[in-house]
Amino acid sequence: MNQNKIALAIHGGAGTIMRSEMTAELEQEYRNGLQNALSIGWQILQTGGSALDAAQEAVVILENFPLFNAGHGSVFAHDGKNEMDACLMDGESQKAGAVAFVRNVKNPIKLARLVMDETEHILLAGAGANDFAREMNVELETDDYFFTDFRYEQFLKARKEGVVELDHSPDEIKIIEEEQQQSAEKKFGTVGAVACDSYGNVAAATSTGGMTNKKFGRIGDTPIPGAGTYADNQTCAVSCTGHGEFFIRNVVAYDVAALMKYKNLSLQDAAREVVEKLRAIGGEGGLIAVDTKGNLTLPFNSEGMYRGFVAADGEFIIKIYGDQK
Amino acid sequence: MNQNKIALAIHGGAGTIMRSEMTAELEQEYRNGLQNALSIGWQILQTGGSALDAAQEAVVILENFPLFNAGHGSVFAHDGKNEMDACLMDGESQKAGAVAFVRNVKNPIKLARLVMDETEHILLAGAGANDFAREMNVELETDDYFFTDFRYEQFLKARKEGVVELDHSPDEIKIIEEEQQQSAEKKFGTVGAVACDSYGNVAAATSTGGMTNKKFGRIGDTPIPGAGTYADNQTCAVSCTGHGEFFIRNVVAYDVAALMKYKNLSLQDAAREVVEKLRAIGGEGGLIAVDTKGNLTLPFNSEGMYRGFVAADGEFIIKIYGDQK
Numbered sequence: 001m002n003q004n005k006i007a008l009a010i011h012g013g014a015g016t017i018m019r020s021e022m023t024a025e026l027e028q029e030y031r032n033g034l035q036n037a038l039s040i041g042w043q044i045l046q047t048g049g050s051a052l053d054a055a056q057e058a059v060v061i062l063e064n065f066p067l068f069n070a071g072h073g074s075v076f077a078h079d080g081k082n083e084m085d086a087c088l089m090d091g092e093s094q095k096a097g098a099v100a101f102v103r104n105v106k107n108p109i110k111l112a113r114l115v116m117d118e119t120e121h122i123l124l125a126g127a128g129a130n131d132f133a134r135e136m137n138v139e140l141e142t143d144d145y146f147f148t149d150f151r152y153e154q155f156l157k158a159r160k161e162g163v164v165e166l167d168h169s170p171d172e173i174k175i176i177e178e179e180q181q182q183s184a185e186k187k188f189g190t191v192g193a194v195a196c197d198s199y200g201n202v203a204a205a206t207s208t209g210g211m212t213n214k215k216f217g218r219i220g221d222t223p224i225p226g227a228g229t230y231a232d233n234q235t236c237a238v239s240c241t242g243h244g245e246f247f248i249r250n251v252v253a254y255d256v257a258a259l260m261k262y263k264n265l266s267l268q269d270a271a272r273e274v275v276e277k278l279r280a281i282g283g284e285g286g287l288i289a290v291d292t293k294g295n296l297t298l299p300f301n302s303e304g305m306y307r308g309f310v311a312a313d314g315e316f317i318i319k320i321y322g323d324q325k
Numbered sequence: 326m327n328q329n330k331i332a333l334a335i336h337g338g339a340g341t342i343m344r345s346e347m348t349a350e351l352e353q354e355y356r357n358g359l360q361n362a363l364s365i366g367w368q369i370l371q372t373g374g375s376a377l378d379a380a381q382e383a384v385v386i387l388e389n390f391p392l393f394n395a396g397h398g399s400v401f402a403h404d405g406k407n408e409m410d411a412c413l414m415d416g417e418s419q420k421a422g423a424v425a426f427v428r429n430v431k432n433p434i435k436l437a438r439l440v441m442d443e444t445e446h447i448l449l450a451g452a453g454a455n456d457f458a459r460e461m462n463v464e465l466e467t468d469d470y471f472f473t474d475f476r477y478e479q480f481l482k483a484r485k486e487g488v489v490e491l492d493h494s495p496d497e498i499k500i501i502e503e504e505q506q507q508s509a510e511k512k513f514g515t516v517g518a519v520a521c522d523s524y525g526n527v528a529a530a531t532s533t534g535g536m537t538n539k540k541f542g543r544i545g546d547t548p549i550p551g552a553g554t555y556a557d558n559q560t561c562a563v564s565c566t567g568h569g570e571f572f573i574r575n576v577v578a579y580d581v582a583a584l585m586k587y588k589n590l591s592l593q594d595a596a597r598e599v600v601e602k603l604r605a606i607g608g609e610g611g612l613i614a615v616d617t618k619g620n621l622t623l624p625f626n627s628e629g630m631y632r633g634f635v636a637a638d639g640e641f642i643i644k645i646y647g648d649q650k
Contacts, residue, residue, distance in 0.1 A: 094574050094606075100450065100544070121543045122570045125425065126451035128542020217453020218446045219425070226551045226576035245447045249419050251551035251579040258580070262587035281419075 004200040005294030006045040010037050010058050010193045012068045012306030014241045014286040017320055026067075027320065033065035034308040034318045041193060042310055051195040051203035051237070052090045059086075059109045059205040062191035066148050068306070069189020071107055074146055074209025082146040084209050085223040086112040087123075091202035091231035091292070098223035099132075100125035101210070104146075106139040109207045112223075114138065123223055190222055192229070192239030194290040202237035202292055204229050204253070220244025226254035233292055235260040236267055241305065242285010246278055256289055267291040268299075275299040329525040330619030331370040335362050335383050335518045337393045337631030339566045339611040342645055351392075352645065358390035359633040359643045366518060367635055376520040376528035376562070377415045384411075384434045384530040387516035391473050393631070394514020396432055399471055399534025407471040409534050410548040411437040412448075416527035416556035416617070423548035424457075425450035426535070429471075431464040434532045437548075439463065448548055515547055517554070517564030519615040527562035527617055529554050529578070545569025551579040558617055560585040561592055566630065567610010571603055581614055592616040593624075600624045 012034060041058035045051070063071025074082040086108035087098035097116025100123065105111050114136045115124055124132050133140070192206040206229045208222045221228030221244040228244065230253035231237035238253040247253075252274055259270035271289045278285065279301040286300020288307065298307050308318040337359060366383035370376070388396025399407040411433035412423035422441025425448065430436050439461045440449055449457050458465070517531040531554045533547045546553030546569040553569065555578035556562035563578040572578075577599055584595035596614050603610065604626040611625020613632065623632050633643040 096574060119541070120570060121541070122573050123544040125542040125544050128540060132541040215453060216444070216446070216457040217450040219448040219450050224448075224549055224551075225573055226549075226579065230576075245445060248447050248550055249421060251555075251576060254551065254576040254579060255583070258583035258587060262583060 004196065004198050004292075006198050007196040007290050007294035007296050007310065008038060008041045008045060008054060008058065008193065009288040009290060009296045009298055009309035010034060010041070010062065010191070010307065011239065011241050011286070011288050011298070012062060012191050013189045014300045014302045014305035015284065017304035017306070019321070030067060030306060030320065031318050033062065033067060034306060035316060036065070037061040037193065038308050038310060038316045038318075041195060042316075045195060045197055048198055051197040051201045052088065054195040054197065055193040055203045055205040055237070056088055056109055056113055058193035058195070059088075059191055059207050060107050062193070063107050063109060063207050068191045069209040070191040070207040071209070072146065073148060075189065081143065082209060084108040084207065085220065086205070086207040087223040087225060087229040088112050088116065088205040089203065089225050089229050089231040089237070090116070091233040091237050094232055096122050096225040096229070098123040098225065098229075099129045100219045100223045101217060102129045102133060104140045104142070105130075105133050106141045106145070109205055111136070111138050112205075122225065125219065126217065190228075190241035192241060192288060194231075194237040194239050194288050196237070196290045196292060196294045200292045201233055202231050202290055204231045204237035204239045206239045221247035221252070224248060226251050228253060230254045230257055232257055236270075236289050236291045238271075238287055238289040240285065240287040242278070242302070243283050246281060246283025247285065250274070250278060250281070250283065252278065252287065256287070260291070267295050268297045271297045271299050275301050329521070329523050329617075331523050332521040332615050332619035332621050332635065333363060333366045333370060333379060333383065333518065334613040334615060334621045334623055334634035335359060335366070335387065335516070335632065336564065336566050336611070336613050336623070337387060337516050338514045339625045339627045339630035340609065342629035342631070344646070355392060355631060355645065356643050358387065358392060359631060360641060361390070362386040362518065363633050363635060363641045363643075366520060367641075370520060370522055373523055376522040376526045377413065379520040379522065380518040380528045380530040380562070381413055381434055381438055383518035383520070384413075384516055384532050385432050387518070388432050388434060388532050393516045394534040395516040395532040396534070397471065398473060400514065400536065406468065407534060409433040409532065410545065411530075411532040412548040412550060412554040413437050413441065413530040414528065414550050414554050414556040414562070415441070416558040416562050419557055421447050421550040421554070423448040423550065423554075424454045425544045425548045426542060427454045427458060429465045429467070430455075430458050431466045431470070434530055436461070436463050437530075447550065450544065450548075451542065515553075515566035517566060517613060519556075519562040519564050519613050521562070521615045521617060521619045525617045526558055527556050527615055529556045529562035529564045531564045546572035546577070549573060551576050553578060555579045555582055557582055561595075561614050561616045563596075563612055563614040565610065565612040567603070567627070568608050571606060571608025572610065575599070575603060575606070575608065577603065577612065581612070585616070592620050593622045596622045596624050600626050
């Protein structure tokens with residue numbers, strides 16, 4: 001086993017997380033979800049496992065956690081079904097796999113891994129991606145599994161109001177005639193993980209349940225390598241969360257890598273610059289990133305981001321509000 | 326009207342274009358198709374129109390031309406239907422619009438424009454994108470319109486052999502159990518245009534019929550801003566053609582811009598470096614790019630690329646084989 005510094009960071013979405021709406025019990029639940037994801041990923045890295053496996057398995061835990069908008073806790077699309085996107089990228093091979101709006105797949109990130117490992121493609125979407133899931137015999141769940149009361153109430157509320165929500169709060173996306181009033185509170189629902197393993201390989205994984213009440217087969221940044229997810233052993237691994245369209249336009253995940261590669265910026269400076277550029281165009285959100293030396297950064301321009309990482313002394317640090325590392 | 330140097334380049338796909346399979350008549354047909362696209366785009370630019378409109382309308386002509394793999398000439402997916410992807414991006418606003426596997430839409434690039442202009446989204450895919458097309462009342466065509474004998478024979482041949490083709494030649498993508506022997510001849514079917522208008526704004530547009538016999542809702546680089554299409558007035562506009570997965574992994578279109586922005590490379594040097602990086606990982610194809618000064622470059626690493634541009638003296642230059650500008 002190489003002596004490279006292993007590193008792991010995770011996120012559960014960025015946005016305005018209102019302290020007034022948070023109870024001590026709810027906050028503890030969120031912390032437990034993040035803690036469990038860090039535990040699994042860290043165990044893999046400590047026992048010589050790959051960054052790719054660590055990132056993937058941390059995301060599996062976050063997908064299974066009902067309070068984050070991914071897997072089990074996914075929001076409802078316009079027809080009352082859950083549609084999910086996921087992507088992972090391996091810095092060593094620079095290979096990637098992704099799926100967009102898959103249904104009934106328990107862990108979309110595992111399906112993304114199969115796209116990477118078993119096909120020559122990168123991104124499979126819609127009915128075709130669901131056919132692929134069945135051919136691969138991945139674990140499926142009935143609609144009931146994805147039916148969490150919390151999300152369903154959000155969906156009914158959003159459909160009634162004719163708005164499209166990002167995660168579970170009243171941010172709306174104007175889509176055709178469905179324009180509505182703006183709201184101050186915004187949240188963006190995505191989960192993600194980045195890891196550096198003992199061999200100095202980096203990897204990133206991201207998964208989302210998308211936007212409540214979304215229509216028209218909208219694909220956000222999550223399943224797009226370069227936009228919401230990126231990894232390359234030359235530079236870093238990045239997983240994003242935020243208002244997807246801005247992340248696509250700014251090619252956010254790859255832009256962090258490009259600034260390191262072409263301008264010799266540090267991981268932290270590159271990530272900060274990219275998040276500031278997003279702020280300048282009104283793109284709310286954040287990202288987590290790791291370089292091949294095991295350095296971590298978790299910047300965001302929103303009021304909060306559910307996030308966690310393992311400190312140099314092995315302590316698990318979990319944060320929800322401001323106070324950015 | 327500003328005195329900026331207007332510029333226009335187009336492509337109709339890259340790959341091995343065998344002189345032995347080309348007749349004088351067929352070559353003249355290809356040249357006419359490219360010539361018509363240049364004419365339309367150039368007229369728009371000369372009369373003070375926008376780079377975005379010029380790129381879009383040049384692509385409309387290429388979509389309507391039956392010999393290129395886009396719009397009218399699209400290849401057949403696994404179920405014998407045509408599925409098409411398109412994307413455009415405006416360098417001035419840095420806004421983008423894209424659609425993936427739409428069916429029966431006469432001009433997918435026009436639908437991409439409506440995604441950009443009429444929604445807050447960037448990428449719509451599958452059944453949802455088709456619903457959007459109907460809501461927008463875009464021009465639809467029956468299956469017959471897309472049924473060109475040439476493409477259909479290709480499809481039947483590919484389905485029989487169990488291979489997935491890029492454009493109309495025997496390149497195959499291994500997909501699950503459908504592995505087949507390699508072939509020397511490859512072609513990639515995409516059309517695209519990049520333009521710089523008299524105000525110094527740049528824009529890019531790309532459209533494709535995808536791969537013959539494709540399954541599983543595969544999305545390539547064409548509809549992904551940053552991968553197959555990119556435009557930004559800070560740097561350049563780029564439209565790609567080639568083996569899509571490699572273009573996604575390398576974030577090709579944005580990488581040209583990043584090399585200009587962060588390493589101060591010229592358009593030509595940046596584009597050449599990106600195409601060489603593709604060659605190094607076996608990613609066959611090419612790109613066309615324009616900067617805000619009206620400089621053009623059209624590099625490719627394949628044996629040929631259907632391409633055209635307007636020279637400094639206003640002459641339309643059309644090329645098919647090597648001899649790169």
